[in-house]
Amino acid sequence: MNNADVCILIPTLNEAATIGELIKDFKKEGFSNIFVIDGNSRDGTARIAEAEGAKVVLQTGRGKGQAMIQAFELIESPYVIMVDGDGTYLAREAPSLLEPILEGRADHVIGNRLEKYSPGAFTKLNLVGNRLINILFDIAYSVQLRDILSGYRAFTLESIRELELNKTGFEIETEVSVECVLKKQRVEEVPITYLPRSKQGATKLNPVKDGIKIGSTIYRLAKVHNPMFYFGIIGFVFILAGMLTGTYVVVEWFSDITHVLLSVLTTLFIIFGLQMFIFGMLSDLIVTLHRQTVSLIQEKNRQNK
Ligand SMILES: Nc1nc2c(ncn2[C@@H]2O[C@H](COP(=O)(O)OP(=O)(O)OP(=O)(O)O)[C@@H](O)[C@H]2O)c(=O)[nH]1
Numbered sequence: 001m002n003n004a005d006v007c008i009l010i011p012t013l014n015e016a017a018t019i020g021e022l023i024k025d026f027k028k029e030g031f032s033n034i035f036v037i038d039g040n041s042r043d044g045t046a047r048i049a050e051a052e053g054a055k056v057v058l059q060t061g062r063g064k065g066q067a068m069i070q071a072f073e074l075i076e077s078p079y080v081i082m083v084d085g086d087g088t089y090l091a092r093e094a095p096s097l098l099e100p101i102l103e104g105r106a107d108h109v110i111g112n113r114l115e116k117y118s119p120g121a122f123t124k125l126n127l128v129g130n131r132l133i134n135i136l137f138d139i140a141y142s143v144q145l146r147d148i149l150s151g152y153r154a155f156t157l158e159s160i161r162e163l164e165l166n167k168t169g170f171e172i173e174t175e176v177s178v179e180c181v182l183k184k185q186r187v188e189e190v191p192i193t194y195l196p197r198s199k200q201g202a203t204k205l206n207p208v209k210d211g212i213k214i215g216s217t218i219y220r221l222a223k224v225h226n227p228m229f230y231f232g233i234i235g236f237v238f239i240l241a242g243m244l245t246g247t248y249v250v251v252e253w254f255s256d257i258t259h260v261l262l263s264v265l266t267t268l269f270i271i272f273g274l275q276m277f278i279f280g281m282l283s284d285l286i287v288t289l290h291r292q293t294v295s296l297i298q299e300k301n302r303q304n305k
Pocket residue numbers: 011012013014015037038039059062063064067083084085086088126151197202203204205
């Protein structure tokens with residue numbers, strides 16, 4: 001493998017403070033095939049990147065996800081390293097991300113930030129949010145990944161093109177991780193350094209708003225993979241509501257007060273909740289049978305090759 005076969009893909013939105021240095025660092029490591037997909041930055045990011053010798057393309061839509069999806073269509077190199085442009089990742093760690101792919105062990109490598117991050121790299125809220133999101137992901141997909149939201153990854157062009165990606169914002173990393181699981185790609189994690197964002201460049205991420213969007217993406221995408229989880233949560237919420245109203249009705253009944261309407265509501269809550277569990281079980285059965293059929297077809301296709 002030649003380093004020219006590796007495309008360093010950097011999405012940027014107003015990262016003038018760090019983009020020049022980042023490109024220089026990758027060049028020092030011997031990577032000169034650098035592709036910046038810029039979100040029409042107003043601080044001269046594109047100009048700086050071009051002056052440093054990167055290929056710069058302006059994204060046609062909005063959001064990090066749209067930029068990534070556009071870039072995946074334009075890249076021609078067989079290997080891709082994706083890295084944020086805010087100077088929080090180290091170029092010299094790129095070879096360790098590539099290693100599992102070049103050795104044929106993995107299709108997709110995630111740089112795990114959560115093992116050796118610098119003080120101040122994560123705010124408390126971001127750290128808690130990250131952990132919660134990874135736990136939710138593990139429960140929904142039964143895959144132990146530590147850092148699905150990492151912005152430093154390596155993959156083959158072939159494997160990324162296989163994924164069905166639609167998310168335009170910061171949910172893109174979640175969607176990539178989910179799709180890797182659904183497409184049965186071999187995903188590996190490698191510990192990396194994570195540095196604090198430079199003071200000059202503002203974050204584009206809103207931890208609460210984007211955190212909720214990311215959480216709901218994991219949940220909604222789980223419908224086809226783990227329907228018991230998807231419907232089970234709805235069922236649980238309704239049964240819990242039914243238990244609360246039911247307890248209130250019974251307690252009041254002991255004091256000779258009867259709540260007819262609330263009793264009806266309680267029954268509806270519990271029946272609806274139980275129905276959700278049954279939906280979950282049936283969907284689970286369908287998904288399992290479907291999976292068996294698909295793997296049988298795949299096996300037959302392999303035998304025919
Ligand atoms: N092209 C493009 N890039 C974007 C857009 N939004 C963010 N980015 C880039 O995506 C990368 C990640 O964004 P950040 O704001 O650093 O998000 P984060 O790393 O999750 O959050 P912080 O911890 O605050 O840095 C950076 O290089 C941004 O410049 C966008 O709309 N378009």
